[in-house]
């Protein structure tokens with residue numbers, strides 16, 4: 001990624017010494033749970049045919065240790081994670097000249113965590129989780145609007161529970177790569193890898 005003049009400014013805390021614990025840096029970069037879902041991130045998994053598989057999802061929450069995301073249990077990504085529970089997420093903040101890539105192991109979240117994440121979603125995303133199925137996908141836009149309106153009419157504006165297909169996952173980092181750009185200096189990256197004893201190795205990379 002190229003930082004264009006005027007597009008980004010160096011961020012002062014990025015000039016500080018690299019912390020020994022990358023989770024601290026992640027906590028400084030990622031929003032707190034109170035700020036609600038987001039930012040978006042590219043979630044990469046291994047396709048069942050061996051090709052990479054990637055799509056955008058919302059970061060539901062960073063709990064200080066793990067990155068949470070939510071999806072439909074019938075989705076391709078859920079099947080891929082069942083086959084191989086490993087993933088990478090890429091979060092980019094172009095205006096702050098930052099990119100974070102996290103690679104790690106994925107587990108399902110608890111029911112309580114999944115319900116809390118559902119409650120924190122907008123009404124639109126809550127309804128979407130109910131009506132976004134394979135059958136509706138091939139319908140016309142008008143028919144999808146009718147189905148949406150019928151769902152909302154049936155519920156009468158009541159608070160929604162998550163559907164059975166609501167599925168949450170948490171990614172525990174094994175590797176973390178923090179990219180920092182600047183308008184007046186070369187970009188660089190801090191690469192962290194978790195050792196077997198749980199501590200982290202740290203290296204500076206160009207690029």
Ligand SMILES: Cc1cc2nc3c(=O)[nH]c(=O)nc-3n(C[C@H](O)[C@H](O)[C@H](O)COP(=O)(O)O)c2cc1C
Nearest residue numbers: 040054055056057058059070071072075076077078
């Ligand atoms: C901005 C944006 C945010 C999205 N957030 C989510 C999300 O949080 N969860 C999700 O399952 N899909 C989300 N999607 C849809 C996914 O990108 C994807 O199309 C869908 O989950 C199906 O992916 P799959 O077939 O690879 O499983 C989002 C799409 C966009 C464009």
